[in-house]
Amino acid sequence: MPVFKLCLIIFKRKAKQIAIYFGVFIMVSILFASAGTPNEQIGFSQSKTRIAIFAQESTPLVDGLKEALSDIAVFMDIEDSDEAIQDALYFREISYVIRVPEGFSDSFMAGEEPLITKTTLGDASSSIYVNIKIEQYFNLARLYLNLIPEIDQITLKNFVLEDISKETNVSMAGLEVASSEGAMKFYFNYLAYTFMFVAIMGVSTIMLVFNDIKIKRRNSCSPISSKDTVIQIFMAVTVFSFFSWIVLVSMSLYFGRHEIRHENTLYFILNSFIFMLCISSLSFLIGNLVKGREAISGAANIITLGACFISGVFVPQEIMSEKVLNIASFFPTYWYVKGNGLISSMTNLNIFKIGPLSNAMLIQIGFALAFFVLAMVIGKRNRLASEE
Structure with a gap:
């Protein structure tokens, strides 16, 4: 798998640059989340x-x-x-x-x-x-x-x-529900902000190398088919996204460690894993569309901030207007945040109670497949254009 190994080498050489992205956006996320972490007590206390x-x-x-x-x-x-x-x-x-x-x-x-x-x-x-x-x-x-x-x-x-x-x-009838609506949900929501930016910037940096017209023409003469090349690139993208996801999930679990024993924690992790696959496909699609480093930064900022602002990462979905939420539903971030909200509002989760949550996860999987197929189509079109 020479293309896969080459991608890993490129990731390694870009490790410092990617680490800077990680550091900056993780610090920003920690500041945002720390400033807004709910500190509500369970029950009611009368103030005089x-x-x-x-x-x-x-x-x-x-x-x-x-x-x-x-x-x-x-x-x-x-x-x-x-x-x-x-x-x-x-x-x-x-x-x-x-x-x-x-x-x-x-x-x-x-x-x-x-x-x-x-x-x-x-x-x-x-x-x-x-x-x-x-x-x-x-x-x-x-x-x-x-x-x-x-x-x-x-x-x-x-x-x-x-x-x-x-x-x-x-x-309090909803005691278990209230215990799960604290830091765990909050930090997993903010995971979307950091992960989207890091994934788009990291993956697009790799795609810039392979989208160079000279390298494209050289690869077209290699014994490796274009289909195998694309699959190996996507595998490398997924591996990079997976390790980025592990880092961010570990941080979310650390900051929400007081609630880590709750059974909902496993569903938070599962929902974020599906979101990781979806954003990997989105990053792969954007990597096939962008043409320069400035375009990568612009796309990463616009897509990340736009999706997070209207999908409920920074502002709770409960206080957003219906029109905004209808627009946000065209972004996978909306369904990821909605899934976190469903997880935090349910107790004693079992197969009979996770219907809405399953729908949110399935929609994210649908987005992932759609992004991947669209990336394959655009990638093929670009390869044909470079061969002309």
């Missing part, structure tokens, strides 16, 4: 909201409201003036202001619906939970008041606070 409360009366009902809010809020000492309150809201010292008017408790106990003045930051989502807590407190108080009209404020307060303090244990 900084609020100011101004009550013009001190009654058991109002004191009960303060006690109910103490679980979700931190009471800030702010001067009771419009200017001080506005400054505190502007500088985010507080995000919620409550003002209880005089006579509120008597009106409430009389069955009326007195109003509490509330001032919030428009973009503060935490105020929603404070609103819910206030409504919960007074709704329960109103319910007790309707059932027991003669109840006093102290008893009413105690009943309401006792009910509010009760908690319900919640078990």
Whole structure:
């Protein structure tokens, strides 16, 4: 297999150049991935909201409201003036202001619906939970008041606070799913960015040598058929892609080592292996199309960045528009990222649950075959043109 050995020699001579590509793009990928790695905890943790409360009366009902809010809020000492309150809201010292008017408790106990003045930051989502807590407190108080009209404020307060303090244990149904949606999926998605660029640059560099018009004519006079030559070149391309894939997968497994024992890890590796075969064919196709080193760099940047941006490598597919995703579906990168998303969202994977994942992998294989056939056709056309 002289052509195959020659390709390996060329790869060896270009090792330093390829290593630079590896180093630069691996560092860029690590920076991107480290900056955006999800650090979400499993479950829910309530954060306290900084609020100011101004009550013009001190009654058991109002004191009960303060006690109910103490679980979700931190009471800030702010001067009771419009200017001080506005400054505190502007500088985010507080995000919620409550003002209880005089006579509120008597009106409430009389069955009326007195109003509490509330001032919030428009973009503060935490105020929603404070609103819910206030409504919960007074709704329960109103319910007790309707059932027991003669109840006093102290008893009413105690009943309401006792009910509010009760908690319900919640078990997270998607615990295993959440554990698999961390670094492993994230780094395997970013593998596509580095691998595509390195594969296209490395393979195209080899193809430039064989696409030289003088070498083409010399090879046409050799005893090795053009079909064998192309097959041996593609074998060398696949070997180069395979070793590049091993390096990048090893890095992804290292950065996601806390999740490596999860059964989904094997499917991440399988999906990336299929993607490797697909990009090998794409690189082989591009190598048959480009005519110069500048064209290689341009093609590598445009195809890699374009495909990664619209396919979900940099921006999650879940927040992208349907039109963009429809366009992205014409790229194998989209199906690779989609496959990673399916893997991370499923637990206890078996033959009955991987239908959508199998479709994503089969589509990538289809892309690989299409790229290879197209590369063979273009390569043959180029060989015929060089013989004329």
